[in-house]
Amino acid sequence: MNLIKTYFTRQLEKRGYPTDDICYSLNYCQGDGMAWYGDIEEEALISFADKLMKDTEKAAVKRAINKGATVTIERNSYATHYSHYNTMSVIAEACYGEELTDFEWASFQSFEQALEEDVKATSQSLESNGYAIIDAGSKYGALADKKRTFNTARFSLIIEESEDKDFSVQHWDESLIDDTVQACIDKKLRYFTLRVSVIEREDETVLGESYLGGCTESNDSPSKNYDGHLRQMVSEAIREARDFVNSISLAA
Known part of the structure; x- marks a missing residue:
């Protein structure tokens, strides 16, 4: 595993995001960036709820998670040719067991939107740092006069x-x-x-x-x-x- 892939993996693990399917292209071209896909585990969802939600909505989201509600990061139509912050779609799904109340489902949908924003912000931040890592080992960057x-x-x-x-x-x-x-x-x-x-x-x-x-x-x-x-x-x-x-x- 190269330095950039290692960095992306470790950062996503720390945040609670899946790491089995990480894609990136950092060549200073249109459509470049980084993205990742997969299911967010229950324990990580609880941590995200603590981070992103407040008060009664936070409690409702945690109840929904405990009832089996899930979140998956999936490829959207842009992912056919690219990998960046806008090729990921955050999909929330209700459980097939215990039914959610209207407020729990509404809160979970708000949670989905908050996660979508965090996913995009994380992708953009990692992309920027990825370019910095490339530059540190590039003949056009840090090695230019060495x-x-x-x-x-x-x-x-x-x-x-x-x-x-x-x-x-x-x-x-x-x-x-x-x-x-x-x-x-x-x-x-x-x-x-x-x-x-x-x-x-x-x-x-x-x-x-x-x-x-x-x-x-x-x-x-x-x-x-x-x-x-x-x-x-x-x-x-x-x-x-x-x-x-x-x-x-x-x-x-």
């Missing part, structure tokens, strides 16, 4: 922070995941694959490379040696380049 080049007469040594398409926090501690994601959203942290390469300047042939994925660096106090990994990576790239050049020389 490239250093050292030249000799014939060769160039390039140290570059490149996009890490497989960046994963799957086995991280939960608190570390939350802190890392929030730092990305706050533009305090970037994530990347560190790449060191040796190229021939004349035709830009790559002679040697070394990679290290899953890297993070603070934007407040960026490191130049990447926690001590850079020296070894430079040595590996140069050694590989020398071996390549020597093999060409022997072949000639």
Whole structure:
């Protein structure tokens, strides 16, 4: 699970929304956004009632829930091509067992509308934060100027922070995941694959490379040696380049 999907899942779980069917597209295109679908569990509905309703309506909604009334987030007609705050429809249904009173059903319908507003607001908030997370690992965002080049007469040594398409926090501690994601959203942290390469300047042939994925660096106090990994990576790239050049020389 990638960083954005992990973030969306954790945030929806904290709010009480279903997480088995999360869809998103964040490419700065029309119709982009994020959405999720599924049944809201009874315990979560009670929590939403406490959060969104007041006084007698709150009590009526809780009675309706206890009688078996349900809420489901379903795809609407816009979801055929898109995934965003307006592709979700919140559907409230009365129970098939104990009948609701008129006031309980009216209150539950008001609850449905309040949930619809919360769903849309949550989607828009997560979408905005999702873009911030993407930017923290994008060559067009936080990584735009993270490239250093050292030249000799014939060769160039390039140290570059490149996009890490497989960046994963799957086995991280939960608190570390939350802190890392929030730092990305706050533009305090970037994530990347560190790449060191040796190229021939004349035709830009790559002679040697070394990679290290899953890297993070603070934007407040960026490191130049990447926690001590850079020296070894430079040595590996140069050694590989020398071996390549020597093999060409022997072949000639």
